[in-house]
Amino acid sequence: MTTVLKSYRPGSWYAVLGDHVTVLVPAAERHRVGALWELVDGGATRDEVLDTLVSGGLSSLSGVVLLGRRFDETQVIVRGAAVVVLTTRDGSVEEIDGAAAQTWVERSLGGVVSVSVRLDESEDDDRVISTGLVRVARVDVPPRQAEPEPEPEPEPEPEPEPEPEPEPEPQPEPEPEPEPEPEPEPEPEPGPEPEPQDVPTEMFAPVAPPPPAEPAARRAVAVLAFSSGEVIEVDRPILVGRAPEARRFALTEEPMLVTVLSRNQEISSTHLEIRPGTGVDEGHALVTDMGSTNGTVLVQPGQGPEDLQPGIPVRLMPGAVVDLGDGITLSVSATT
Template sequence: MTWSYRGGEWFGVFGENAVVVLPPTEKARVAAVWELVDAGAGFDETLDALISSGLRDLPGFVLVSREGDETRVVLRGEAYAHFATGAGDDVVHVDGDSATTWVERTLTGVTRIHLEVSGEHAPEDLVLSRGLVRIASADWDEPGVDTDHDGHTQRGTPTPARPLPGIPGQPPAPPVTARPVARLVLPDGETVDVDRVVLVGRAPEVRAGTEGETRLVRVPSPHQEISSTHLEIRPGSGADHGSAVVTDLGSTNGTLLLQPGLPPEDLRAGVAAQLIPGAVVDLGDGVSIQVVAP
């Protein structure tokens, strides 16, 4: 299934058999949910995983799964879903906001799906079939059906999301910001401005066609403990606008984040963490990067 979406603050996890949307407060769950959904988990398995620790700790979520002609959806919290069904495009609205537990529906003959969560929408439509992205809304249309959602008609082809290394489907950072949001101090004392995507590793590589928008930073790794393209630091967007964010790109030995006043955090692959001045990003092998104000 190919979805179009608009960027926002919620986490959207899109897999072959299920789609999960989680609020910004649930960042700690995202990596595990992505691993499950990316492996092909369906409705029942994904729902069991989401509620395994109880609903009290999960203020909101959306789960949608399609199998054959059947579409199943569960909503909780500030989330809404709209489904067009049948030849007459009858619309079924499902609202999770007022539910004390959750709202669950099973529908047949669905031709369009519109999911919406609270928060501001980015102005541009992007597309993906699988991946982990930040969203405010998402739409699926049966092939051959014209789309009309969210009060406007979609014209032309949505702009494809540009996947970043190790983060399937994640939307791009701004190519270059007017001024840096942070400065990195490398082990040798060299400084690097974060005004665009910065890829750090033993031998970092960038996708063809984005060389001018990406800065590569090579760091030593005497024992080969640092991955070739280990992590990414970039200007944040949405709730992280104006700050730098760091994302481990599925490195072999992981990344440790040390921030003033906060406990040490082992970064989860593919999940961005906001950086504050004074933070230290430890890549292992004796290599650390300090984050300072620009």
């Protein structure tokens, strides 16, 4: 299966990005995101995703962008405040505005080489992703290239300075008479050559290369204690679920997969992610709901229960408890 890279800018819309189907809905449709992620991540077709979107009636759907591909045709459905721009091999460009119809605008176009979905204004940098669940203001396939900085204008060349007038050449002085060459001294008779000394072989032995530097040990930022008995340190990304998959991660960032039992199927296949924080969150663990069907509940110390929003990371405090459903919880503690 070919993985298609995309780029996005962070924004308010939810983007469910799959290998075959991509669907985007505004923030008001947050309640649909979990079911859409289960469909797209499970390999559903465009028509199956469309059936789910309109199952409650078209009037209840405030906006959507649905992208699919059938053979050489790119299939697009746009509704609401969204614009999709398609560019074909021959250089033609078609712009599809979802606000131009009361229902939706649908197009099927062959030979498409790039797709740009524009939702909100955003000055953030573009980020590259293959599949996953993110909040976006714009999505481009293939990834959008950064605009080059303008070249500085060339400085004007300085005017050449006038060449100085040549100085008069001096008159040649008379050459002195050559001195007589001294007679050569007789060469001394050669003495006996010194005997060669044995050179220690160590001088010519190859120098052993220094041992490779050991990779820096990963520092754990928290410890997770699962109600099922497992205790895991958070020193890398951790995916938790019924059958977690790591398809959206790069080869250089291999996550740990933790499988939990869900007798009533309340826990999604890839339910949530816990990873070490970076930047202002460095030294802390972050938890993110991966668009689970039944959601995730977080209880921080001294606070009430909080439903995690899909795709939005939250810092975990020591003493926090995360409830995945089906009786599975995990407790967070600091490292010793």
